[in-house]
Amino acid sequence: MTTEVVNQESAHNAHHALPIARLDNVRTYYPIRRGVFSRTAGYVRAVDGVTLNIYPGETLGLVGESGCGKSSIGRTLLRLEDVHEGRIWFEQEEITHFSERRMKPLRTQMQLIFQDPYASLNPRQRVGELLAEPLRAHRLSVNAEIAAEVDRLLELVGLPRSSKDRFPHEFSGGQRQRIGIARALSVQPKLIVCDEPVSALDVSIQAQILNLLQDLQKELGLTYLFIAHGLGAVKYISTRIAVMYLGQIVELGDKNRLFDSPRHPYTKLLLDANPVSHPRLRVREKVVLDGEAPNPASPPRGCRFHTRCPYAQAKCREQEPQLDGSIHAAACHYPLW
Secondary structure, rough: OHHHHHHHHHHHOOOOOOOEEEEEEEEEEEEEEEOOOOOEEEEEEEEEEEEEEEOOEEEEEEEEOOOOHHHHHHHOOOOOOOOOEEEEEOEEEEEEOOOOOHHHHHHHOOEEEOOOOOOOOOOOOOOOHHHHHHHHOOOOHHHHHHHHHHHHHHHHHOOEEEEEEHOOOHHHHHHHHHHHHHHHHHHHHHHHHHOOOOOOOOHHHHHHHHHHHHHHHHHOOOOEEEEEEHHHHHHHHEEEEEEEEEEEEEEEHHHHHHHHHHHHHHHHHHHHHHHOOOHHHOOOOEEEEEEEEOOOOOOOOOOOOOOOOOOOHHHHOOOOOOOOOOOOHHHHHHHOO
């Protein structure tokens, strides 16, 4: 069965299931400290009013420019960042204000794969110790079973059992990312936030890691929030795609519809900037992007993209658009179709 068919089936099934995770009008702000006494002079609005459903078994891709708040959404969902406003659910239970003690059992259900496969691993621990540590911390295996479980995890991600006796620096970047994936899988999670897991890897290695993630998803029934700025990887692995700009979701829909017929001018811009195999394949009229991204500590009034949008009108400068609620939703007063 092809990847496209699998993704289409997942998308169909997703609409008939309750979300495994949900963000409801979530805002995550980071204080700006100034002066001798580090007084709060303002806030960076990294996530500013995001509502998002993630359904069991799907891969929801999250794309946007650097600094738009993608990683902050993932960390907020995992309760690694405090919520300024809004609510978070996991498996129909609100976890917005759970203490760390109440969150600990849920840490086994929600995991994170980091962008940098080297920085995320303790260089002083052997791989076997890195994989055994979560098992001991969450008491998922007794000491007699841990060695066998470590071997199983290594085989699951395509590494030899002998890897457990080596240190992270002895592996290539792709192998280290496999170790990071094995560490995330060690606690048997249901939801994994993949925070740009292939951006630091060579192109050929990226394909191997993406294929591994897909195989693991089918074998273990995993759900992914896949964060990236590379559209090629997102299109390959995702079921649905959410496009983010300056702390907000501006377009959300099935990956094929979004790539073939984008509704928001910003999405069209991202697609036009994506490299193609031959110049003649670029048949759409390009969107011209002017100016720089606004300051996230002081976003513009109205539509946040209006300062750079060639289609902006007076209404865009005064009134903030909302996602229209359709299957292929766009937060735009004048969508492209």
